Amino acid sequence: MYVAARGGESAIRNAERLYRDLIGAFDAETVRTIERAMPYLVDRVMGEGSLYAPELAALALAQSGGDLYEAVLMLRAFRSTQPRLAYARPVDASSVLVVRRISAAFKDIPGGQVLGPTLDYSHRLLQLEVLDRDAKAQGEEERSQSGEQEEDGEEAGMAGERSGVSNRNYPLVADWQRDARLLPLLAVHPCPDASEIPDVTREPLLFPAPRAMRLQSLSRADTGGVLALGYANMRGYGAVHPTVNEIRLGYAEIEITHPITGELFSIGRIRVTHAEVVTALKSASVGDGAQTDGDTKLHLELGFCATVGWNEVKTIAGAMLDLAMDLPDPHPSHTEEYVLYHTDPVESSGFCIHYKLPHYVTFGSELDVVRSVGEAKRVAGLGDYYGDGDRLASGMPGTYSERPGAPLVPEGTTEQV
């Protein structure tokens, strides 16, 4: 009996100690190694943890032995204690320092396709020779590599120069489409006051969700969850087959207003991803997003998703879902409420593992119903509030009469067992 995992606090301490023994000790160097060697993993944790802090994400990974859901939970739990000190200026997507941007919608695009760092066209062959390499040689190579990295400057891992960051301006594909009247022009309105933008981490999510909350939720959603629902959409449950208009990975400059001088200054660059998908829809079915020149029956509709960190798969699937959620009568698994409620990594994984907790009270209550239903069907009548009888109906497995009717401790004595 595992409430017999009673013992409570000492059991907890021992369980945690066993876990720590299993994953082994780690130190600041381990954390730096994870940050440097596994940037995509770090980005996934930062994206789902909705906190851009590579060092803390790497620490969470080290502390959890690489258990992603645990790492995300740790980062979120840390994040939820942090005050919101300032609001950054909005990042203009076209100002992102691009390391990779591709469009599947056109063969070539203004500014050009930039393949950047990717494994997309590599042969996914395990480099088994790495394992065979002489340990000494390997050591030397690591040393020389770390030497190079120091020269690269302060950014570890996906360092700017090495990954081909460019200051060139890459206009947005969507802007070209707007100029060509393929997409409706963006309404000109002043940038909203950042403090008025709904914040999913500070306010409850209600439906229909403000668009800001939807995009925030997608941004911190579970990669696997968004992929599963997005894939169902792509595979045929969605009404449309969108095209990747543009996916863009790069570094965004984060600028805030100085609290004293009021001047704008950069607090650093963060890795960001945004994906935009596009599809042609019947104008009548979506209402006022339609082209304005009267007799056109189709228009293009965008879906969008952005994350901190480089998370290509999630942003593509998320953008597909964003598009699907806006369609009239979307498949149930693509409605806003369904998607946003079921893709939060902390909520879904937490609820899943909560089934490990004891449930004997609720199960006992259920057993009571199962037994009395059998009995009720037999006597075909309704009894007092206690139920119809204290004996299980014949025909139910494990007959009730086999149980000891008498208490083990005779009444009147109360010695502790």
Place this chain on the structure above:
Amino acid sequence: MSTIAELASPNRGYSYAFLDEFAKRELRRRILKAIAIPGYQVPYASRELPIARGWGTGGLQVTLALVGPDDVVKVIDQGADDSVNAANLRRFIARMAGADTTTDASRATLIQSRHRIPEERLQEHQTLVLQVPDPEPLRSVEHNISKARLMHAEADYGLLWLSLYEQLVLYRRVTLGASYPCLVHHRYVMSPSPIPRWDVPKLHRSAHLTLLSAGREKRLYAVPPYTDVRPLEFADVPFRVEDQRGWTCHRTGLRNKFMNELPQTGGGAIYEISDTGFVEKVLRRVSDREATGSTPAQVAPAQVAVGATYYDDEGRFYIDGYLK
């Protein structure tokens, strides 16, 4: 030249009771609203805590928003103070708030519980915080939360009544186990959280405040003191609690308290009272009595006072006529 990293504060500490003051203020406002509208589900932001979601983070946020250094906190899971999850939450609350802890339901000012209400009657100075996995009593008849909210607004509970009636037709009784839906203050139907039906009457006109909070679902609601809470029942088919009349606790020899059924190797089962804090007090009272040879009246009340219970030894609920 200084770097930003050098200038930034290390920020290693946590706020009192973990939550920052903004989060606490939000929670307190939502709690006040919940008390003002009994049974109404108030949405709240629900912060992540360093405890897995679904493990009591809703109850924990409410507890952390209310707890002070003078509080005495009791945490129970399925009735047990010593289950690992209860021990873990208690350890966390004590660590973050410096509050005293207890297993004695009468001594606690703040009780956080998963799926049970103690057997001893709670008093006016006490607050019970119930952890809620699913706050929506209409979930089984309406999956969509936006539509369910509308149904609550219109007190449109026809589908729920219909589902109870269907159960009667099919099984000759209502087949709901724990989480039995209740009408609060004659207005909102609420889920009392997965407490057994045995515990549902304890919410009716209770002296204490009950707060129910679902962290994952981001809803909290309340049963203020002395509020009517009625399980959904038909005039001719009354609500029934679990039938454990034949069961005797193997530790105390008592009957008519909510029991756990413990399967035995070789078949059969023995039973024990689920409320471990209550059992502890009953056993201690007996051992004190034996040790001193004194009569019950002579035993120091502070040590062993077992409070009045909701159900007496014959299984009668303390409010006459509530259970038909």
